[in-house]
Amino acid sequence: MQAMKQFITTDEKLRQLVHALSKNAWNIISAGKEGTNFIYINDGKDLVINADSKPTKLSAKEFFFPKTEPLFFYKKNHDGVDLLDPKDVLRKTVLFGVKPCDAAAVPVMGKVFNWDYKDEFFNRRVEQTVIIGMACSYSDVYCFCTSTGLSPESSKGSDVFLKPAQNSSYIAEAVTPKGEAFVVEFSSFFDAANENDVKLLLNSPKGPEKKFDANQVKQWLDGHFEDPLWNEVGETCLGCAQCAFTCPTCHCFDIVDESCGYNCGRRVKNWDGCQFGLFTKHASGHNPRGHQPERYRQRISHKFKYYQDKFGEILCTGCGRCTRGCPVGIDIAEIAQEINKRNSVLV
Amino acid sequence: MENIYKPELVEILDVIDETPDIITFKLKFKDPEYHKEFNFLAGQFAEYSVFGEGECTFCIASSPTRPDFLECSFKAAGKVTNAMRRLQTGDTMGLRGPYGNYFPVEEMKGKSVVFIAGGIGLAPVRCVIWNVLDLRDQFKDVTIVYGARSVADLVYKRELEEWKQMPSVKTVVTVDPGGETPDWNGEIGFVPSIVEKVAPNAENTVAVICGPPIMIKYTMPVLEKLGFKEENVITTLENRMKCGVGKCGRCNVGNVYVCKDGPVFTYKQLKELPEEY
């Protein structure tokens, strides 16, 4: 096995690290108490490093792709318009205790934000952020990371990845060069791990049972654009965007202007969702996806087929937020399972 | 930071009322250097901004062979187009582009071309028509079939006349039955039947078609009957777009992002897509 760059740290040291980062003007973000959102912290005692915690209500995507983000400001004057780039200087940021299902979503979204044209709004946030991922021992009926090619110990998307060990210590892996540089910069909080340290690792969390085979789901989707299933699963969907907005990988957005008076204003990028009836509606009134089942088909197909065909990744990390929050109990994993079943009947 | 969402400023040089609800803008980049460097190909589109209102997507309606200014034609239908209608000569707008793919003009060289357009669908076709006409000797027969609901709804009226006068082009303009005026001297009838009447031999011919979905739906079987292969029929899609650069997800249809992989598709490619356009 190739020697991964491994270090050992402790709960106490990580809290001290928060203190050091805070003194160096870093933005420090940690999951709040169980089930709540990521919050900005300054004090080590507010750091939540809990492998058992429930996923936050919103995923970590808001730190790379905020719910609303200014693209530029305009100011009209007597002979035209001045356009000004957003002036905000991003501070270096560290995200603590990110679950594998949230961290993995960052490189997945990175694909669409970087094919051909590069969305530097997304990229600069990723560049400025060190993601400290952490193995996850939470699992409920909604979780299905193991069905999307991930696991509770996937370090995909993390720069540094923590695995709990005995005595409130953690084995930290520097996953990316950025992660390595971070550990080096703050080396007083990370010691090189030796063989004995690694033996202290707690048993790997089992994670949720595998619910479906994503390849089989794709196979079925390849040939079932028209299928009674879509009406069955989409008929009761009420068309809100809870699923899309809490999803770590959903990245659709709207672009709108907001004026602050007659002469000035800004253009912003806002989260948008394919379940909204207006998403594809033309000014003429024509709507290519005029019915909810068609929109639901788009959601499933984009996640398990289109994105994979186009970018080689499933647009889902199995965090389960869409299902956990769906007001009418639509369950994406169950639908994938059903598709699996139908596909195996075919085979 | 490179900002792919920030437009360049353009000045409106002229406003032309095409029909009661379709307007053409003549535009020039305010930065002369940028204007000189700006290259595009027939069929590409751009995002046009009215600051404070938003952005709107249309094809560039002028030909790359005429680089002095850009043109776009639009129907005032939504928030931004209604705001555009209120703009005047001399006003400033924003423009991002050019985006998307283009008509395969290079591959069309040496072949005959038939252009079929309906209503405002002539805008994207007009761009490639001028492109072909400005390089006329590199193509064989050129036929233009254009139809609108009524005489008042015909766009680019002066150019239609100009094309009719050109001996090297066969131009047929038609209006739907009931849409003619007493002095109308063109055809009366729907585009599909006119195409059947005047279309050239499908041999070594490319058809470029753009118009309302209903027109395309009924013209396709006619082209098939005339012997056109699906890969020789080219159209351009008008999906709703926001970013224009393959990010925002709005124009995603099947495995395709219309703004990047399109908007120009052969009929063959189109048939492989889910019918969500």
Place this chain on the structure above:
Amino acid sequence: MQELIQAAQAALTSKEAAFIIGYALTPDGKKTRPFIARTPDEAAKLVFNHTCAHNLAVYLTRIAKPKEGKMGIVAKGCDTRAIVALIQENKITRDQVYIIGVNCSGVTADVTLPFGADNLPSKCIMCQVQVPPVSDVLVGTAAPYDKPKDAVTERMQLLEAMNEHERFAFWASEFEKCIKCYACRQTCPMCYCEQCIVDKTVPRWIESSASLRGNFSWNMIRAFHLAGRCIGCGECERACPMDIPLMLLNRKMGMVAMQQFNYRHGVNPEEPTLVGSYNMQDNNEFFK
């Protein structure tokens, strides 16, 4: 349960109802979700239990009205208020719906936890309609259950005790969380506008950004549009992924309607609506 299935099957067999909007178990058998039964066989899947929190009346304005037969719906007492309200607002007529009323013994606030006094939504704590007041057929039994003190009422009292600055700060911190997913609107049986004001762009009345200004206007305007119309099912709050206490606003509006006009929406299908009618006796002190 059998009673519910029989009632639904009878309505479908006799073609009185074209479909029945009801609840079915999820495959794990632990919770329920909305399900539309179109055949007697499908109706055999219908259930009713403590996890049936959803107000299915929302589908009455979302689903295509059948050419023949009525829209059948399984409704708790609280849900029938929405149906009556829709009749009052002329969105449906009484003879377009076939109501299978279910006697209700309370639903859970969190479906993953067992039913009990510490897992009740506010609507169940305040419930006075365990037996549906309106129905075409009534099934099930309404068992009494322990009702704790209502936390919403307590929070409302706290809010009322605040001065306007404090109250503004409270709502600012709540609305800041809003992500504009519109789950509140989509799950609301009274939010049936063909074009919601937030989606109007010419002119745009409400900023679509999920920034504080846009969030404030959206949530406040929605509350005002529901003033005297909210029937208190709490679906908006249940659906909100950010846990914004929307019922504090809606309940307050309902209380004002009661205090000022002695009006409660969704009670009497014959009664003119509060905002759709005027009478000389109306309290109009606030016009001063």
